[in-house]
Amino acid sequence: MAGLTEDPELGINDIKEETERNNKHIDKVVGVVAEESVLGERDMAPPAGGLIHRSSSRPQLDLSKAAIQGNFEERNPTILLPNQSDDISHLALDIGGSLIKLVYFSRHEDQSINDKRKKTVKERLGISNGNRRSYPILGGRLHFVKFETSKINHCLDFIYSKQLHRGMDARWNSELPANENTVIKATGGGAYKFADLFKERLGVSLDKEDEMNCLVAGANFLLKAIRHEAFTHMEGQKEFVQIDHNELFPYLLVNIGSGVSMIKVDGDGKFQRVSGTNVGGGTYWGLGRLLTKCKSFDDLLELSQRGNNGTIDMLVGDIYGGMDYSKIGLSASTIASSFGKAISDNKELEDYRPEDISLSLLRMISYNIGQISYLNALLFGIKRIFFGGFFIRGHAYTMDTISFAVHFWSKGEAQAMFLRHEGFLGALGAFMSYEKHGLDDLMAHQLVERFPMGAPYTGGKIHGPPLGDLNEKISWMEKFLQKGTEITAPVPMAPPGTTGLGGFEVPSSKGGILRSDASALNVGVLHLVPSLEVFPLLADPKTYEPNTIDLSDHSEFEYWFTVLSEHLQDLVDKAVASEGGTDDAKRRGDAFARAFSAHLARLLEEPAAYGKLGLANLLELREECLREFQFVDAYRSIKQRENEASLAVLPDLLIELDSMSEETRLLTLIEGVLAANIFDWGARACVDLYHKGTIIEIYRMSRNKMQRPWRVDDFDVFKERMLGSGDKKPPPHRRALLFVDNAGADVVLGMLPLARELLRRGTEVVLVANSLPALNDVTAMELPEIVAEAAKHCDILRRAAEAGGLLVDAMINTLDGYKENSSSVPLMVVENGCGSPCIDLRQVSSELAAAAKDADLIILEGMGRALHTNFNAQFKCDALKLAMVKNQRLAEKLINGNIYDCVCRYEPLR
Numbered sequence: 001m002a003g004l005t006e007d008p009e010l011g012i013n014d015i016k017e018e019t020e021r022n023n024k025h026i027d028k029v030v031g032v033v034a035e036e037s038v039l040g041e042r043d044m045a046p047p048a049g050g051l052i053h054r055s056s057s058r059p060q061l062d063l064s065k066a067a068i069q070g071n072f073e074e075r076n077p078t079i080l081l082p083n084q085s086d087d088i089s090h091l092a093l094d095i096g097g098s099l100i101k102l103v104y105f106s107r108h109e110d111q112s113i114n115d116k117r118k119k120t121v122k123e124r125l126g127i128s129n130g131n132r133r134s135y136p137i138l139g140g141r142l143h144f145v146k147f148e149t150s151k152i153n154h155c156l157d158f159i160y161s162k163q164l165h166r167g168m169d170a171r172w173n174s175e176l177p178a179n180e181n182t183v184i185k186a187t188g189g190g191a192y193k194f195a196d197l198f199k200e201r202l203g204v205s206l207d208k209e210d211e212m213n214c215l216v217a218g219a220n221f222l223l224k225a226i227r228h229e230a231f232t233h234m235e236g237q238k239e240f241v242q243i244d245h246n247e248l249f250p251y252l253l254v255n256i257g258s259g260v261s262m263i264k265v266d267g268d269g270k271f272q273r274v275s276g277t278n279v280g281g282g283t284y285w286g287l288g289r290l291l292t293k294c295k296s297f298d299d300l301l302e303l304s305q306r307g308n309n310g311t312i313d314m315l316v317g318d319i320y321g322g323m324d325y326s327k328i329g330l331s332a333s334t335i336a337s338s339f340g341k342a343i344s345d346n347k348e349l350e351d352y353r354p355e356d357i358s359l360s361l362l363r364m365i366s367y368n369i370g371q372i373s374y375l376n377a378l379l380f381g382i383k384r385i386f387f388g389g390f391f392i393r394g395h396a397y398t399m400d401t402i403s404f405a406v407h408f409w410s411k412g413e414a415q416a417m418f419l420r421h422e423g424f425l426g427a428l429g430a431f432m433s434y435e436k437h438g439l440d441d442l443m444a445h446q447l448v449e450r451f452p453m454g455a456p457y458t459g460g461k462i463h464g465p466p467l468g469d470l471n472e473k474i475s476w477m478e479k480f481l482q483k484g485t486e487i488t489a490p491v492p493m494a495p496p497g498t499t500g501l502g503g504f505e506v507p508s509s510k511g512g513i514l515r516s517d518a519s520a521l522n523v524g525v526l527h528l529v530p531s532l533e534v535f536p537l538l539a540d541p542k543t544y545e546p547n548t549i550d551l552s553d554h555s556e557f558e559y560w561f562t563v564l565s566e567h568l569q570d571l572v573d574k575a576v577a578s579e580g581g582t583d584d585a586k587r588r589g590d591a592f593a594r595a596f597s598a599h600l601a602r603l604l605e606e607p608a609a610y611g612k613l614g615l616a617n618l619l620e621l622r623e624e625c626l627r628e629f630q631f632v633d634a635y636r637s638i639k640q641r642e643n644e645a646s647l648a649v650l651p652d653l654l655i656e657l658d659s660m661s662e663e664t665r666l667l668t669l670i671e672g673v674l675a676a677n678i679f680d681w682g683a684r685a686c687v688d689l690y691h692k693g694t695i696i697e698i699y700r701m702s703r704n705k706m707q708r709p710w711r712v713d714d715f716d717v718f719k720e721r722m723l724g725s726g727d728k729k730p731p732p733h734r735r736a737l738l739f740v741d742n743a744g745a746d747v748v749l750g751m752l753p754l755a756r757e758l759l760r761r762g763t764e765v766v767l768v769a770n771s772l773p774a775l776n777d778v779t780a781m782e783l784p785e786i787v788a789e790a791a792k793h794c795d796i797l798r799r800a801a802e803a804g805g806l807l808v809d810a811m812i813n814t815l816d817g818y819k820e821n822s823s824s825v826p827l828m829v830v831e832n833g834c835g836s837p838c839i840d841l842r843q844v845s846s847e848l849a850a851a852a853k854d855a856d857l858i859i860l861e862g863m864g865r866a867l868h869t870n871f872n873a874q875f876k877c878d879a880l881k882l883a884m885v886k887n888q889r890l891a892e893k894l895i896n897g898n899i900y901d902c903v904c905r906y907e908p909l910r
């Protein structure tokens with residue numbers, strides 16, 4: 001299998017070498033997946049005995065004279081440790097008998113743009129400086145990688161090449177000498193065994209942390225902080241589970257590494273190692289290697305997929321002459337004795353197929369561990385068992401076998417669960433043990449998992465030296481594709497029925513769905529964004545599910561796979577054009593297309609590879625992928641052109657609106673929002689439409705076609721809330737949050753006039769827009785200028801924008817005489833914290849969260865924000881969801897309607 005790697009900065013070893021050797025022997029490239037890197041000279045750590053002299057002192061954090069930096073009222077102020085001389089590394093290791101696991105942190109570049117809009121919004125909303133957390137986590141990324149312990153030199157070279165052994169400050173400032181007192185937290189036996197080697201090669205001390213402590217700390221962190229970390233795996237079906245923090249304990253943690261530990265966990269730091277077994281991952285790999293001559297663990301696992309253990313295991317039927325032993329509930333295919341047939345006098349090792357041996361061994365060991373785990377769960381009255389360790393390897397058959405054993409023996413009482421970061425528990429725990437990095441209380445909403453290029457294939461492996469820059473990344477992609485055609489083709493499946501279904505009470509993973517390495521899970525990079533918050537107006541954040549479309553339904557995934565694949569070329573063209581169409585842009589465009597196709601192919605093969613996947617995640621993945629190849633804003637010029645065209649007709653529209661009665665005007669405004677939502681460059685049907693007329697023509701056409709009742713039409717209820725009935729005049733809403741969608745007509749001719757109406761009625765309006773570009777969506781950065789332009793033609797908008805501090809720059813010369821308008825309700829703009837056409841309201845900017853506190857009306861607009869996501873979301877205030885459906889299948893599925901049907905769903909707070 002072609003190997004892309006997990007880490008964004010890593011490339012496949014062979015490919016890297018190819019690049020350096022000027023394209024010779026390209027045929028080596030694909031199909032070879034070395035587990036670890038062979039690093040180029042420039043990345044090599046100094047040889048043993050070299051460079052940095054020893055220091056035996058074991059540094060501690062010096063908290064004396066610790067002081068809060070900046071504002072004391074901030075929730076998580078930065079803490080300065082002036083007397084802290086030793087530089088704390090943000091790398092932690094778990095050096096096990098088989099594998100070295102590495103977790104490291106890289107800091108974000110400081111991206112805070114302190115523009116005036118943000119400042120005024122913050123002042124108005126009474127927020128100081130977000131909620132930055134304490135020293136030194138100011139946002140960053142957590143990376144996960146692994147090496148074989150036998151190749152520890154590659155690991156040392158990797159650490160050296162990334163300068164992970166230098167403390168944070170030294171890494172950030174290359175002028176600073178490496179601090180000889182740097183300590184690295186490490187756990188696992190290798191922390192003792194290799195301490196001297198680390199000192200000699202890297203000049204760092206390993207600060208040893210207890211292994212069990214780390215496993216538990218890692219597991220607790222993952223289960224609390226990462227959404228959908230745990231999943232069940234039965235009969236080939238993965239199901240992600242969200243565990244309530246309050247109901248987490250007690251559980252049994254079974255870590256299947258080289259050996260197996262069973263730990264009863266009762267709380268944070270509260271645990272007891274209750275059992276273990278020496279028959280573990282090392283046994284499978286060790287015995288398997290001897291018996292099959294396999295060269296790698298993955299090969300051994302792969303062999304098992306084609307095996308039939310019935311040729312080597314003694315089955316009940318073998319003993320009972322083909323019959324079941326039904327009295328005690330054993331079918332003829334139950335394994336009576338693993339490897340029992342090998343007692344045969346007339347067969348030698350060579351007479352057995354390696355495939356059969358591997359499967360027999362895998363089943364024996366997995367089943368045995370499942371059974372011992374169950375017994376311990378029974379002994380301690382525990383219902384939940386989490387399995388970790390790299391033996392599991394996300395392998396479907398292994399998980400099914402373990403689940404089966406637990407389910408069978410406990411008669412369904414106990415449940416086996418697995419973890420996406422299976423093998424990294426200890427390393428994460430060691431990482432957590434650094435004091436004062438503030439990570440321990442991070443919440444799920446502050447972590448965003450990303451799968452940068454390199455992610456499509458299995459997680460955590462290092463295949464080559466770190467890629468230095470964008471250029472290396474691109475050439476890696478280019479090389480990859482020259483040979484990597486198989487990446488876009490579905491992975492071939494093993495013929496059905498060859499996976500050895502005859503066996504003990506069969507975990508019924510079908511041969512047909514077990515594919516080579518397909519289910520091994522990808523581990524992404526965790527982005528820590530401490531300023532993200534849960535949207536406070538969600539009725540119930542615990543049950544909130546942003547995605548309307550669940551892509552675990554395979555036909556659904558296939559449909560969207562096709563839609564996104566077909567749209568890809570058009571997107572690449574736009575992206576390349578947005579960067580001037582240069583050769584460099586073309587190269588990046590190609591690389592982007594390859595990377596995104598690779599993601600799609602990986603997901604087609606294993607939809608759960610990146611965790612729980614909804615349509616919103618897929619759309620966001622595409623945007624992330626664009627950004628990765630430095631396409632900042634692919635639709636920039638399209639947005640500009642449409643803004644200008646729309647702003648030119650806005651004055652006429654406003655005059656027309658003002659001539660109407662209140663009632664007609666409200667209807668026309670909502671119609672206008674729906675009609676203008678047709679300008680969506682992400683929808684195939686609409687893009688085809690744009691070739692048929694000018695923006696204004698299409699807008700008119702769209703408006704003329706508006707016919708009530710819309711497919712979902714709650715307008716009358718909304719109107720009553722706004723205008724009342726008879727003499728009853730309801731009070732206006734206090735504050736409305738308008739989640740805007742597309743630039744151009746959508747925002748200018750649709751949402752702005754609606755905002756203006758609300759302002760006129762005395763409602764404060766907050767326009768909520770994307771922090772980063774996505775398709776042709778308008779961003780929070782772009783809005784003030786658009787509003788300023790519109791305000792030139794409209795008093796209401798002008799006064800409100802002034803009151804909201806939006807016109808600080810833009811209107812400086814046109815505002816004489818309108819300086820103070822304290823009487824006007826303000827119009828504000830806040831960013832939503834995301835860069836996607838959809839929105840997950842569990843992760844919004846602190847700015848939006850603050851703005852939400854006084855809001856009693858939210859209006860979600862567009863397909864991405866109101867249909868793909870949040871269609872079923874419930875709020876603590878009135879909510880209006882407005883969108884035109886620009887996709888036939890979605891229209892049929894969601895509203896039993898047709899393309900271009902409209903949704904006006906109003907859900908008043910009851």
Ligand SMILES: Nc1ncnc2c1ncn2[C@@H]1O[C@H](COP(=O)(O)OP(=O)(O)O)[C@@H](O)[C@H]1O
Nearest residue numbers: 096097098099257258281282285297389390391
């Ligand atoms: N690439 C690999 N090389 C060796 N063993 C692997 C590999 N991938 C998975 N394994 C399995 O994982 C086990 C090691 O798991 P791990 O959790 O890292 O434990 P340890 O800390 O004892 O090294 C091995 O014994 C083997 O069964």
Ligand SMILES: CC(C)(COP(=O)(O)O)[C@@H](O)C(=O)NCCC(=O)O
Nearest residue numbers: 680682683684837862863864865887
């Ligand atoms: C990406 C989008 C959600 C953006 O829609 P919007 O929120 O702008 O209304 C939408 O264009 C979409 O679902 N496009 C893919 C479907 C298609 O091309 O038919």
Ligand SMILES: [Mn+2]
Nearest residue numbers: 741742777837
């Ligand atoms: Mn959009």
